[in-house]
Amino acid sequence: KELGHDIQSEEAGKPLKRKFRSAQWFSRDTAESGLASLYADRYMNFGFTKEELTSGKPIIGIAQTGSDIAPCNRHHIQIAKRVKQGIIQAGGVPMEFPMHPIQESSRRPTATLDRNLAYLGVVEVLHSYPLDGVVLLTGCDKTTPALLMAAATVNLPSICLNVGPMLNGRRKGTLIGTGTIMWRARELKAEGAIDDDEFFDMVTAGSPSVGHCNTMGTASSMNAMAEALGMALPGSASIPAAYRERMQYAYRTGQQIVEMVHQDRKPSEILTRKAFENAIVTNTAIGGSSNCPIHLIAIARHMGVDLDMDDWDRLGFHIPLLVNVQPAGEMLCEDYYHAGSLPAVMAELLDANKLHPETLTCNGRTTGENVKGKHSWDRNTIRAYDKPMKKNAGFIHLKGTLFDSAIMKTSVISEQFRKAFLEDPEHPNSFTCRVRVFDGPEHYEETVDNDDSNPDDKVVLVMRGAGPIGYPGAPEVVNMRAPKKFLQAGVRSLPCIGDGRQSGTSGSPSILHVSPEAAIGGNLAILKDGDMVKFDLDKRGVDLLLSDEEIKSRRASIMTEKMKQLTVESHTPWQEIFRNEATQLNEGMVLKTAVKYQRIID
Numbered sequence: 001k002e003l004g005h006d007i008q009s010e011e012a013g014k015p016l017k018r019k020f021r022s023a024q025w026f027s028r029d030t031a032e033s034g035l036a037s038l039y040a041d042r043y044m045n046f047g048f049t050k051e052e053l054t055s056g057k058p059i060i061g062i063a064q065t066g067s068d069i070a071p072c073n074r075h076h077i078q079i080a081k082r083v084k085q086g087i088i089q090a091g092g093v094p095m096e097f098p099m100h101p102i103q104e105s106s107r108r109p110t111a112t113l114d115r116n117l118a119y120l121g122v123v124e125v126l127h128s129y130p131l132d133g134v135v136l137l138t139g140c141d142k143t144t145p146a147l148l149m150a151a152a153t154v155n156l157p158s159i160c161l162n163v164g165p166m167l168n169g170r171r172k173g174t175l176i177g178t179g180t181i182m183w184r185a186r187e188l189k190a191e192g193a194i195d196d197d198e199f200f201d202m203v204t205a206g207s208p209s210v211g212h213c214n215t216m217g218t219a220s221s222m223n224a225m226a227e228a229l230g231m232a233l234p235g236s237a238s239i240p241a242a243y244r245e246r247m248q249y250a251y252r253t254g255q256q257i258v259e260m261v262h263q264d265r266k267p268s269e270i271l272t273r274k275a276f277e278n279a280i281v282t283n284t285a286i287g288g289s290s291n292c293p294i295h296l297i298a299i300a301r302h303m304g305v306d307l308d309m310d311d312w313d314r315l316g317f318h319i320p321l322l323v324n325v326q327p328a329g330e331m332l333c334e335d336y337y338h339a340g341s342l343p344a345v346m347a348e349l350l351d352a353n354k355l356h357p358e359t360l361t362c363n364g365r366t367t368g369e370n371v372k373g374k375h376s377w378d379r380n381t382i383r384a385y386d387k388p389m390k391k392n393a394g395f396i397h398l399k400g401t402l403f404d405s406a407i408m409k410t411s412v413i414s415e416q417f418r419k420a421f422l423e424d425p426e427h428p429n430s431f432t433c434r435v436r437v438f439d440g441p442e443h444y445e446e447t448v449d450n451d452d453s454n455p456d457d458k459v460v461l462v463m464r465g466a467g468p469i470g471y472p473g474a475p476e477v478v479n480m481r482a483p484k485k486f487l488q489a490g491v492r493s494l495p496c497i498g499d500g501r502q503s504g505t506s507g508s509p510s511i512l513h514v515s516p517e518a519a520i521g522g523n524l525a526i527l528k529d530g531d532m533v534k535f536d537l538d539k540r541g542v543d544l545l546l547s548d549e550e551i552k553s554r555r556a557s558i559m560t561e562k563m564k565q566l567t568v569e570s571h572t573p574w575q576e577i578f579r580n581e582a583t584q585l586n587e588g589m590v591l592k593t594a595v596k597y598q599r600i601i602d
């Protein structure tokens, strides 16, 4: 019988006979399955040969995330063809399968609901079909974490391939980045500076080609995280979707997964605590999305690695911002790709001794070997470590009487915000504000401009009822534009705080992911318009300026009613299941039952 392949074990230097997992379905040895014909015949009905299925070649799944309703990833329908050629060339047998679609920009109420749903589906496929390894076709925001979470849970050899960002958007001579342009156009429209048609043209100019968002939003950031973790080929994450190199890397990724299966190189060897630490450091340097802490904590929980929001502050805050890409900078991903992309950023971090160089990556080499000396030649787009865009540019982890946990992305603090709120000589990095409270995104949309405050007032906009349980999935609604009166007076940067999330393309220094959320009894629920809140960023504190008695009495009198009011109705079975199962944002919003299952096919 000829099942395994004779391959060279790199460590031992001796031949190693390996039999793959798919032999349990396709082996013609009766002791093994005896039912190869039963399993093989349906795969043969579209053209596979007996030789391909039963001679012991590795069977490689390709998790297809693109479709007509998931346009960010739709180019993967073409890319997958090239992945298959790479798999076949290396001696594997490719089998493409669909994943539940996740489209960030159109899925209601929020695409985050699909992250955990798609995760469950992929876990079932990887566990239950004759697969020896899998290529994860990542891209649009939540597709990447959903797939990495599933790879961690099942622990089957896995490699990510991003669809790639869109080309640079341009209009009337300026760079237009997806998402980021939306937030600017929303302000211009509220000010009365543009009409509906202008708004439409401005926003759509950001999307000139196939691919995902061309800013450093959640898609670009999470794919950078996949590469920094070692789960994607070095240099692959930010190749624009339309470039030839995208197809060339697709071919190489197909070849690489076959090699990984031969070596039995699993996620558990790559997704170590040190790999997550590298990812956190890298996230600050690229100006990565505020969604990354949630997703990385989720992937770590599924891998059984301890990681929490304090790690993000402790390891990531003091790292400088090196990448000049929107929303924290000016350029877009096509420029970033030409400047050397992630290996160039990691080369800076490596030289500054901020990375663990020894972490293993999907290609069998270490992080250090992959990135050493890959410095950028374009110092406007990727800065040197000692000449950064900003120092201390990571997330800070805040706590206090208003909540147990929330984060703030400091790399997007604007000059205007800094001057107005953080530069008081007597109390630097600390400010006290009057609150204006909104009970969910609908209440905000309806009432934001009915405001009697003066644009000189220090006001903080509070969004509550937007956490994972109150508004299932925690929508990206915390980055609120200022009221019209403020915008007309030139005040664009009011602090925002909320128990939901914000888009990774947003340039707003909001305080996000407040946990516990209002709908499950967090103190955001007892806030009233006009209450005062003190923020001390250096001490990482956010406190409600009310007496303990007042807090206690409000908790006793209004909490239950408020929690009910801040919980919207479930509209689908999954929304209800999600709410019964999901943890808070500071814990990765994972399904409690799912984290019990780890390394399923080890």
Ligand code: FES
Binding pocket: 072, 103, 104, 105, 139, 140, 141, 178, 212, 213, 217, 219
């Ligand atoms: Fe899909 Fe931004 S909406 S990547």
Ligand code: MG
Binding pocket: 104, 141, 218, 476, 502, 503, 504, 505
């Ligand atoms: Mg988003």
